[in-house]
Amino acid sequence: MFDRLKKAFSNIVKGLSEKELSEADIDKVFSEIEIALLESDVAHETITYLHDTLKRELVGKRFDKSRDNESIVKDTLKDIMISIFNNAGTLDIIERINSKKDREKEPYTILFLGINGTGKTTTIAKFANMLRKHNISSVIVAGDTHRAGAIEQITEHATRLGIKVIAQRYGADPAAVGRDGVLYAKAHRVDTVLIDTAGRMQTSRNLMDEMAKIVRVVKPDLKIFVGDSLAGNDTIMQAREFLRYTDFNAIILTKSDSDYKGGSALSIVHVTNKPIVYLGVGQGYDDLVPFNAEEFVEQIVEGNGKR
Ligand SMILES: Nc1nc2c(ncn2[C@@H]2O[C@H](COP(=O)(O)OP(=O)(O)OP(=O)(O)O)[C@@H](O)[C@H]2O)c(=O)[nH]1
Structure with missing residues (x-):
């Protein structure tokens, strides 16, 4: 009997202290957040996804009356964003390289894809x-045999770092240069083969066919798309096209040090469902850091500026 009374009483209290969010409540809060997201370079389709998912998760649910709508929407938004990153999975490249080394005693091959000037x-x-720094050796393949100066450019970096470069003449088949790199690494027991590729606009059909051919011939263990975080929606369009032709596995976003907006990271993962593994944060050789989704989401939702 007491149980019944207690339950009835607690239902009354709940009724007084709880509220239900309507679609209009969510739209009201979201309209302000939407502007911030647009200004942060979050792609339109990602914003629509966030808005729709918010409504699905919040409309009709009961919340403590003391909580303001804004904090409810923001917290839910953070969870939705985190789930976008979680759905794309994670990828521990160092662990993968070491495990192939232990298992097969074969070099681990990584193909770097993306258009010119992104920082590839x-x-x-x-x-x-x-x-x-992880005691993993590498050889670099100068696979951009198209752009004048590309071979010299990558060779200069490699020389500074004391790393072997495998190159052929301009106009050579990049797939053949890639294969040379793999053979060199096998013969010299080098742990990884890092293959640079040409990067004209993603709309160039020939280039995309060439990328697909390198993938078929070299059969890389990993394909990493390198995108410029400052290029906003262009980067998203490039990623979509490269994904179609090469089915890359992971993303590195460059120039994050100058990107105070950050929206590209969220959009690119939403659109491709591939994880960001590292961020480029400067022009020096040490300026590559692992991507941290939680930290990123906190910054974009709370809007507190740079990484
Ligand atoms: N601030 C900053 N600059 C970067 C970063 N990554 C690359 N850059 C600069 O971006 C410019 C272009 O980089 P590259 O590596 O030459 O670009 P790429 O994609 O190889 O271009 P191509 O060689 O034309 O294919 C250079 O001046 C780099 O120093 C980064 O994370 N932050």
Whole structure:
């Protein structure tokens, strides 16, 4: 009998202290957040996804009356964003390289993809430098045989770092240069092969076919898309196209040090469902850091500026 009374009483109390969020309540709070997201370069389709998911999760649910709508929406938004990153999974590259080394005694091959000027060449040099800190050796393949100066550029980075470069003449088949790199690594017991590739616009059909051919011939263990975080929606469009032709596994975003907006990171993962593994945070060889989704989401939702 007391139980019944207690339950009835607690229901009354709940009724007084709880509230239900309507679609209009959510729209009201979201309209302000939407502007901030747009200003942060979050892609339109990602914003629509966030808005729709928010409504699905919140409309009709009961909340403590003392909580303001804004904090409810923000907390839920953070969870939705984290789930976008979680759905894309995580990828421990160092662990993968070491496990292939132990298991097969074969080099681990990584193909770097992306258009010119995104920072691909610099990123490969940073990557080789980072691997060395983990006692992992590498050879770099000058696979951009199209752009004048590309071979010299990657060779200069490699020389500075004391890393072997495998190159052929301009106009050579990049897939063949990639294969040379793998053979060299096998013969010299080098742990990883890092392959640079040409990067004209993603709309170039020939280039995309060439990328698909390198993938078929070299059969890389990993394909990393390198995108410029400052290029906003362009980066998203490039990623979509490269994904279609190469089905890359992971993303590195460059120039995050100058990107105070940060929206590209969320959009690119939402659109491709592939994880960001590292961020480029400067022009030096040490300026490559692991991506931290929780930290990123906190910054974008609370809007407290740079990484
Ligand atoms: N601030 C900053 N600059 C970067 C970063 N990564 C690369 N850069 C700079 O971006 C410019 C372009 O980088 P590259 O590595 O030459 O670009 P790429 O994609 O290889 O271009 P191509 O060689 O034309 O294919 C260079 O001046 C780099 O120093 C980064 O994380 N932060």
